[in-house]
Amino acid sequence: MPSRRIVIRAVTDMRVEPDIRSERISQALMGEWVEAQSERSGFLESHTEDGYTGWIWASSLAEEEAPPRLPNHYIGYPTIAQIRNAYATLWEIEHHDQPITILAMGSRVMVEFEMDRIAMVTLPDGRTGRVKRKDLAPIPETRRPNVRRVIETGMRLLGVPYLWGGVSTFGIDCSGFTQRIYRQHGILLPRDAYLQSEWVEAASVPSADLQAGDLVFFGPDQPDYRRRTITHVGMAIGSGHFIHSSGNWGVHISSLSEEYYQRRWRCSRRVRLGSGSASNSISELR
Numbered sequence: 001m002p003s004r005r006i007v008i009r010a011v012t013d014m015r016v017e018p019d020i021r022s023e024r025i026s027q028a029l030m031g032e033w034v035e036a037q038s039e040r041s042g043f044l045e046s047h048t049e050d051g052y053t054g055w056i057w058a059s060s061l062a063e064e065e066a067p068p069r070l071p072n073h074y075i076g077y078p079t080i081a082q083i084r085n086a087y088a089t090l091w092e093i094e095h096h097d098q099p100i101t102i103l104a105m106g107s108r109v110m111v112e113f114e115m116d117r118i119a120m121v122t123l124p125d126g127r128t129g130r131v132k133r134k135d136l137a138p139i140p141e142t143r144r145p146n147v148r149r150v151i152e153t154g155m156r157l158l159g160v161p162y163l164w165g166g167v168s169t170f171g172i173d174c175s176g177f178t179q180r181i182y183r184q185h186g187i188l189l190p191r192d193a194y195l196q197s198e199w200v201e202a203a204s205v206p207s208a209d210l211q212a213g214d215l216v217f218f219g220p221d222q223p224d225y226r227r228r229t230i231t232h233v234g235m236a237i238g239s240g241h242f243i244h245s246s247g248n249w250g251v252h253i254s255s256l257s258e259e260y261y262q263r264r265w266r267c268s269r270r271v272r273l274g275s276g277s278a279s280n281s282i283s284e285l286r
Contacts, residue, residue, distance in 0.1 A: 005036045005044070005061035008125040010101055011168045012060035014052065018043035024165035026052045026176070026191055028060075031080075031108025031124050036061060050179065052191045062124060078122075082184070083107045084137035086156050086169040090129040093120065100129045104168040105157070106180060111136065140186025145273050147213035154181040154235055154243050154251075161250040174233050177245040178215060181235070187271060193217060193233040202269035210268055212238035216256065218264040230266055 007028045015022040018040040028034055028048050034056065037045040043055040083103045090109075092098040101123075103109070109121040109131070119133045142149050157180070163171025167180060175193040182189050189196050196202070197217045205214050218232040234244025237253070245251045254261060 002035050002037055003063055005034055005046075005063050006124045007032045007034065007060060008062045008123070009060040010107065011104060011170055012056055013165070014046065014048065014054035014056050015043070016054060018045075018055040022055070024163075025054050026165050027167045028056065029104055029107045029168055031082075032106075034061065036063075048191075050188055050191050078110050078112050080108055080139060081111045081119075081121075081136040082139045082141070083109070083131075083135055084141060084184075085135050086160065088131050088135035090121070090123070090127075090131055093128060093130055100127060103131075104170055106168070106184060108139065109136075137184070141184045142186075145185035145187065147211075147273055150181055150185055150213055150273065151235070151237050151243075153184050154237070157181070157245075157251045158243070158253070159251060160245065162245050162247050164247075172245050172251065174245050177251060178233050178235055182271060185273075187273075189271070194228045194230040196233055197230045197267055197269060199269070202271045205268045205270045207265065207268060210236050210256075211270070212236055213273065214268050214270045216242050216268045217266045218261060219266045220264065232264070236268070 007030055010030050011027050013024045014026040014028065016025055026048065032049060034046040034048050039058060042058055044058045044061060046056045047053050083105050086105050088103045090100040090103060092100060109123060112120045112122060114133055117133050118130050119136055120130050122128045157169060157177065160169050161171050162173060164173055166172040167176035172180065175191060175196060178196065179189045179191060190199055196215060202215065214236045216234050216236055217230045219229045220231060223229050224231055234242040236242045240256050241253050242256055243253050
């Protein structure tokens with residue numbers, strides 16, 4: 001019987017097969033929910049919130065009867081919040097100089113109460129500690145997301161290393177990056193680049209009409225071994241540049257005018273957002 005389980009590790013890998021040597025295809029973060037199916041060799045076949053399916057270590061998941069109530073910073077405690085910045089350190093309550101763990105952007109914690117610049121939180125595995133209030137945000141981070149806020153979130157990930165199958169700020173791949181920054185604002189994109197390029201909630205945009213916040217897609221001259229023509233994605237940030245995660249540099253900014261990307265450009269799509277103007281200057285967003 002399927003059961004809902006919650007991730008109790010900072011980040012846990014999802015693999016193609018129930019084998020630690022199998023390919024990592026995605027990840028799940030602390031506090032996210034999965035639907036667990038059959039168990040084999042210490043792994044659970046699991047469906048993540050974005051619809052991806054693979055095998056996750058059973059010890060990374062805890063079974064719960066029901067998910068917590070929806071987060072809302074406008075009601076009393078306790079309430080659920082997510083990590084806003086690239087990383088947040090959870091500290092011991094009594095020993096102020098002793099860290100418990102480091103949490104990645106998007107990880108979910110239970111906020112017990114807030115005082116001054118500190119919040120007392122509980123992790124899904126029951127551990128308690130304190131984090132800086134500035135490291136927390138509601139879920140979603142903004143109630144009416146706009147392009148500027150999404151781009152600002154992407155800029156907070158500059159320098160994060162590349163990791164195949166990664167969705168966290170400990171290591172992230174191209175589609176994991178675009179998914180993460182939109183997910184912070186309540187928009188859950190599909191997991192893979194080619195799936196994002198086909199997503200019905202995003203409209204096709206000609207290259208001449210490209211705006212900051214649009215997703216830009218690239219592919220090889222010939223389909224890859226999986227017969228996919230879309231193998232890379234980033235997000236336009238204005239001034240002819242885009243931000244993305246690639247194997248050589250991790251999360252960084254590139255120019256759309258580079259010959260490499262011009263030759264491999266395939267399409268662009270615009271995610272529907274709330275009102276708000278986007279900056280056309282990279283310097284204004286840093």
